[in-house]
Amino acid sequence: MVRSGVVEPVEVTDLVTDLQHLAARLDPDAIADADVGGVVADLGQAKRLVDGMVTAMARRTDTVTLAKATGTTQSQARQRHRTSTRLTDQPEVADAVRQGALSEAQVDAIADAVTAAPEAAGSLVTAASQQSAEDLRRTCRDTRANADPDPEATRQLHWRRRTCRSWRESDGEWKTFISGPADFGARFDAALRAAHDHRFRAARAEGRREDDGAYRFDALFDVLAAAGTTPGVDGDQAGDATTDGEAPASPPTGSGRGRQQKVIVTVDAAALRRGHALAGETCDIAGVGRVPVSAVLPLIPDAELAVVIRDGVDVANVTHLSRQATAHQRTALEARGYECEVPTCRSSHLLEIDHVAPWAETHRTVLDQLAWLCSAHHREKTRGGYRLTGPPGRRRWLDPDGRTIATDPDNRRRGHDDLTPQPDGCGRRQLTIDATLHRGIDAAVQTRRRLLALHGWRTTAGHDP
Numbered sequence: 001m002v003r004s005g006v007v008e009p010v011e012v013t014d015l016v017t018d019l020q021h022l023a024a025r026l027d028p029d030a031i032a033d034a035d036v037g038g039v040v041a042d043l044g045q046a047k048r049l050v051d052g053m054v055t056a057m058a059r060r061t062d063t064v065t066l067a068k069a070t071g072t073t074q075s076q077a078r079q080r081h082r083t084s085t086r087l088t089d090q091p092e093v094a095d096a097v098r099q100g101a102l103s104e105a106q107v108d109a110i111a112d113a114v115t116a117a118p119e120a121a122g123s124l125v126t127a128a129s130q131q132s133a134e135d136l137r138r139t140c141r142d143t144r145a146n147a148d149p150d151p152e153a154t155r156q157l158h159w160r161r162r163t164c165r166s167w168r169e170s171d172g173e174w175k176t177f178i179s180g181p182a183d184f185g186a187r188f189d190a191a192l193r194a195a196h197d198h199r200f201r202a203a204r205a206e207g208r209r210e211d212d213g214a215y216r217f218d219a220l221f222d223v224l225a226a227a228g229t230t231p232g233v234d235g236d237q238a239g240d241a242t243t244d245g246e247a248p249a250s251p252p253t254g255s256g257r258g259r260q261q262k263v264i265v266t267v268d269a270a271a272l273r274r275g276h277a278l279a280g281e282t283c284d285i286a287g288v289g290r291v292p293v294s295a296v297l298p299l300i301p302d303a304e305l306a307v308v309i310r311d312g313v314d315v316a317n318v319t320h321l322s323r324q325a326t327a328h329q330r331t332a333l334e335a336r337g338y339e340c341e342v343p344t345c346r347s348s349h350l351l352e353i354d355h356v357a358p359w360a361e362t363h364r365t366v367l368d369q370l371a372w373l374c375s376a377h378h379r380e381k382t383r384g385g386y387r388l389t390g391p392p393g394r395r396r397w398l399d400p401d402g403r404t405i406a407t408d409p410d411n412r413r414r415g416h417d418d419l420t421p422q423p424d425g426c427g428r429r430q431l432t433i434d435a436t437l438h439r440g441i442d443a444a445v446q447t448r449r450r451l452l453a454l455h456g457w458r459t460t461a462g463h464d465p
């Protein structure tokens with residue numbers, strides 16, 4: 001029977017009774033194989049519908065009652081309460097929730113992003129049906145970051161609440177929690193990357209398999225131990241934080257010398273000059289996404305850091321005949337995103353650079369024809385007959401029979417628009433640098449000159465700063 005009008009509490013009670021009867025009779029082994037997929041999909045839909053109703057109701061109750069009723073923690077109940085309140089101003093998202101189109105995690109992420117960017121509601125609801133949970137979280141994060149009216153204030157906020165806390169659990173286990181501005185996270189990850197890869201490789205060589213988090217833990221202590229036995233590096237970095245003259249309330253601007261890690265920055269010259277990025281301009285740290293210009297400015301004078309300065313569309317324009325990617329092709333590839341380019345794979349360490357069309361056939365190494373692959377997918381491609389096709393951001397992964405296994409979603413962003421190479425013959429290298437960078441970043445200009453010399457780049461005539 002389909003009832004209409006306002007829901008009466010007794011109808012909800014009836015629903016629970018019906019569900020109880022259904023649950024009591026459900027025998028998974030009695031469901032025919034052909035029906036299993038449909039039953040699981042229907043139950044998923046039922047779960048989203050019920051979750052959606054709980055989310056809609058949440059704002060009418062207090063978080064203690066909500067946590068008890070849903071068997072969740074206080075902080076999860078607070079999140080649900082917040083989402084519930086937000087939905088009153090987000091009719092498009094609320095509609096999708098009513099139709100059972102969004103899971104709890106999806107609606108939390110979308111409602112949060114739509115608060116900052118109301119015009120994105122429709123596209124985010126659509127994205128939820130096309131993207132994996134992780135991709136959707138990134139899309140929401142990027143939407144929010146791009147709509148941030150004052151990214152500098154946001155970074156200052158993240159700096160003020162920066163923390164590194166440690167505690168012991170009741171059984172003595174040590175735990176720690178670190179948070180801070182995203183650009184610090186990028187430095188942290190970069191500092192661990194080499195040691196992390198080393199730990200991972202060593203474990204594989206010994207035939208051990210552990211959770212990736214275990215290797216990162218070991219890597220962190222490797223790095224700390226190395227710092228302890230290398231006073232030069234230690235002293236250098238400690239000095240940086242105190243000699244840059246910053247008030248303690250601001251993120252330090254010193255970037256440290258002698259660092260081995262590489263943080264890839266892609267920034268429009270105009271944004272760098274202005275001190276902040278306008279809509280449509282790029283100011284990204286690879287693996288982090290959009291950051292305020294103040295987060296990248298201090299990184300630039302560091303000669304150890306590879307800097308990709310974007311001016312217009314002419315960034316990386318490289319073709320050559322050797323099999324190996326050059327250092328700046330590698331940098332441009334890292335700027336594109338350090339993760340396996342097989343759609344749906346998100347592996348982000350121990351990646352190998354693959355020639356999309358085998359080098360043995362083309363004898364060319366062109367940026368657009370290079371892809372990051374994790375070792376498992378690299379092996380499948382080189383030995384198993386699997387193929388990767390399409391340009392960066394629009395990749396397809398085909399099995400040996402040519403069937404498509406996975407495709408990049410329409411809105412997967414890899415920054416490939418920023419880094420589209422133009423065929424220009426062999427061995428010629430170009431990097432256009434804006435001619436009128438203001439005097440305040442003379443040091444950056446000097447560093448870029450050194451970088452250019454180091455990598456054999458040549459500036460376009462007449463534009464050398």
Ligand SMILES: [Zn+2]
Binds near residue numbers: 340341345373374
């Ligand atoms: Zn992969």
